Amino acid sequence: MDAGQISELIALADRYAPGEGILDTTVGGLQVVRISRTDVVLPTVYDPSVCLVIQGAKQAWFGGDVLSYGPGEYLGVSVDLPITGQVTEASQARPFLTLKMPLDVMAVGELVSATGLPGGTMGPTPRGLFVNRAGAALGDAILRLARMLATPGDAAVLAPLAYREIYYRLLTGEGGAVFAHFALGSGHAGRIAEIIRTIAADLAVPLRVNDLAERAHMSPSSFHHHFRRITTMSPLQYQKHLRLTEARRIMLAEGVPASAAAYRVGYESPSQFSREYARMFGAPPQRDVKTARAVAYLYAGPRAPAGSNVSHSEI
Secondary structure (H helix, E strand, O other): OOHHHHHHHHHHHHHHOOOOEEEEOOOOOOEEEEEOOOOOEEEEEEOOEEEEEEEOEEEEEEOOEEEEEOOOEEEEEOOOEEEEEEEEEOOOOOOEEEEEEEOOHHHHHHHHHHHOOOOOOOOOOOOOEEEEEOOHHHHHHHHHHHHHHHOHHHHHHHHHHHHHHHHHHHHOOOOHHHHHHHHOOOHHHHHHHHHHHHHHHOOOOOOOHHHHHHHOOOOHHHHHHHHHHHHOOOHHHHHHHHHHHHHHHHHHHHOOOHHHHHHHOOOOOHHHHHHHHHHHHOOOHHHHHHHHHHHHHHOOOOOOOOOOOOOOOOO
């Protein structure tokens, strides 16, 4: 992306999505994230999406990796993942700005099949999260989508076409094979992605890992290997991270007590929930939520079912 593309996107975000936090827009699925502080560490659940930074900078911690990205770079998220992020460059005068676009994995898979693009089935199983620089062609496609903020009446007809172009540019760009891996539903990555969507769709369901491996047509050892490669954790660790992160969001966004949030995400023992929550977030639920109230506006809206076009609350 060039400076002119980024400047126009900033101007559109400033005009049509003012305010602080995670902002929905009149263009289906498109969100603007605006954060003016750098002192908040946020453990959140990222759904399949493309998050393009147009101002400021951010870091995301994924397993043992630290991913840093700034203007003109995007975070590609191929499956639901619990990630910790922190804005590293922002101020009141120049806030951190991101355009977040949903990644419709079914549409991406159909596009791969329809166009004969490389399917991404060769090579090792990829990580589910990565950073790439957006090229000029992808920048143009995103601009066409963002310009609909000025003409919301056009969005119902034209936004799906713009998203299709965005997906095409992603698939033909540097990270295209990664998106294709997860979208096609075949190969190790595609089959693990299907299982991840199943886990994320209902966090209260107990996991039977051998059953999941059988559904993925893998041996238990192969299933564990590829699952950890994509998510950096085991299936049980993955579900626990999703459960605890979602329970935290429920308490912050809906104001429910810890026991109710724990039950909703599948915990039967409040004491076990409290122990695991404190181990993950550094404080028991009540104390942690009280501290986090100052930035509760970052946890807006209900958690979306896996595969829907409604976003999780995240940046």
